[in-house]
Amino acid sequence: MIATIVGIYTLYIFVRLYVSVMQIGYINQVKCKGAVLMGEKEYRDAAAYAVAKEKLGMVETFVEFLLFLVWMGGMMAWLDGALAIESETLHTITAVIGMILINSLVQLPFGWIAKFKIDAEFGFNRSTTAQFIKDTVIGAVLTVIIGSFIVWIVAMIITSSALWWVWSFAFIFAVVIAINMLFPTIRALFFDKVTPLENGELREKIEELMNKTGFVSSGVYVSDASKRDARLNAYFGGLGKTKRVVLFDTLIEKLSPSELIAVLGHELGHFAHGDLYKNIAMVGAMLFGMFAIFGNLPDTLYMELGVAQSPQIVMMLFVLLLPVVSFVIMPLFGMMSRHNEYEADRTGAELGGAEYLVNALKKLVAENKSFPLSHPLYRFFHTTHPPVVDRLRALGYDIHVNADEGYADPCPND
Template sequence: MVTALMVMISLYFIIKLYISVMQVGFINRAKRMAPVLMGSADYLKAGNYAVAKEKLQMTGMLIEYIMFLVWLDGGIRWLDAVMGGMDAPFKSIVMVLAFLLINTLVELPLSLYEKFVLDAKFGFNRTSVGLYIKDTLITLFLVALLGGAVIWGVTAIIAWAPLWWFWSFLFLFAVVVALNMLFPTLRALFFDKLTPLEDAELSEEIDALMKKTGFVSSGVFVSDASKRDTRLNAYFGGLGKSKRVVLYDTLLEKLEARELLAVLGHELGHFAHGDLYKNIAVVGGMLFGMLALFGNLPESLFVQLGIGNTPAVTVILFLLFMPLVSFFIMPLMGVISRHNEYEADRSGGELVGKLYLANALRKLVTENRSFPLSHPLYIFFYYTHPPVIERLRALGFEERGSGKGAMRSECDADSVERELDNEGVRS
């Protein structure tokens, strides 16, 4: 059994590494072709960043693989022995949190390198060392507090119920729904400073846009995200009465009002189609399947690993193998997610105008230095959003350029002219 697991784990990492190698080779070739959606300098810079980021991810894969082997080959047994003298409920919480903390510490050097070397080199990082330490300590505190409560709940269910995986699913699914409701509040409380949108005219336009789709929000807020990063983003957070619209201040700086409204129109499209609830349902289905699998692990596995079949060990094995299982489920989730993104783009185009959404997408690609081309295998496994070129094509903007799969850095003039006519902008 253990040998079979080792083979599965090795194949998992070989496949991931192969996909990354293909992606790096693809981008290195593509960045030498005619620029797509960006100017030459930005296109090359985005390509170099994508390659450097992927190589860092490959290093992370190697570390993750080593940690897999360490934990299975005596690591869990050692951790169990270290916690040996504690009472059962407290031991389960401490043991699982220690497992998470050790993995976090092992991955910390890569996280620091990504933030303060790689992102700084390409002009993204604005986080000071002090702010990074503060964010890290707050994150660890929340993991210990909230994670400890969740771990206690799951381990108590495992110890109490014969069909523990089913009751754990119900408990964890409730936690997922609650976190979706509380996310905006927690983020504003501990990380981002949110202030009401001061632009009265823009706020009125956003309110009018929300009324078209029946979206009821507790307010429109601006996040001071620029103190950490230069990337552009916006999100609709929460469920029910806790829903709110949050705009990054970087987004307000870079997008024109109509472009920003088109981005929000896209997000409102997700709301109108019930995508948030669909995503929660998909996550619930994945969680149900994974818990059903881990709830029926053979006793021989624990014997061969030399560890007891305790609630804490079961949770650690679940956390250890969750990335492997989810990796092979992600392509299905990606297909669903990419379909939803096309539909949301269509809604955003109808609500505000396809041209404005197309221009916003181009600016997002440029400002976030998102290389617009990827290997098909990489898209299949990792992309939750369609490639921007495909999204623009779906909006009606034609592909142009000298390179294979290339598009002009500006939307095709004929397409723009037709779109302006359709939207009644031109006289």
């Protein structure tokens, strides 16, 4: 059974690496065919940025594979046996949270390189080492506190019911919904400082837009995200009465009020179409499938691992194999999400004007150095948004992409 699981995980890693290789090759080819939505230099910079991130991701994927082999090769059993804790509950919590923290520690250098090397080189990073350490420590503390509570409840469920996987699914799904409701508050408390948007033309237009669509919000806020990053973004967070509109200060700085309204109209389109609830339902279906799998693993697996079928081992296996299941399900989620993006664009164009949404999308691509083209395999496995060129065409913007042939030699000035 272990050989089967290792084989499945190896195939998963191979596919991920293959998709990354195809994406890098595709970008290096099309970057020489004429700039799309940017000037030539900006286009090449965006290509270099995308390739740099993909290469780092490949190294991280390989390290993830090695870490998986170490856990399956005996480290999981060693950690479980090395914890001399009499309390079964505390033993379970320490083992599972310990595994999560060890994995996070191994992945930490990649986050640092992405921010202080790659993002810094391309002009995005505005964070300091002190800020990075602070954010990492806060994230770890929240993981320990919230994670310990979740592990405790799931452990009790596993030991008290033969159908533990059904009740565990119900509990975790409730946690997912709660996190969606509390996310804006948690982010404002521990990471970004958010302040109410000042009275003025922009606030009046946003409130008029929300009133027009019947969107009830707890407020419109501005996040000081520029202290960490130069990219443009915004989000609608929360559920029910906890919903709030949060605009990054970088977005307000770069987009005109009319362009902002069009972008917010797009986001309101998601709410009007119930996309958030569709996403939650999809996550629920994914979780149910995963719990059904992990709730019915054969006893021979635990025998081969040399461990008892204890709550901590069940949850450690869940953590270890979660990326594989997510990767398999992601294409289905991506197809649904890309369809929803087109629908939200149509709503954004109706509410804010197609020309303003087009201008906003073009600015977002340029300012965020988002390379506008990608390999079909990469889109299939990774993207939740359609290619921006397709979105612009759907909005009536005439754009030509020369993707028929590339240069045999390196690009000029490379």
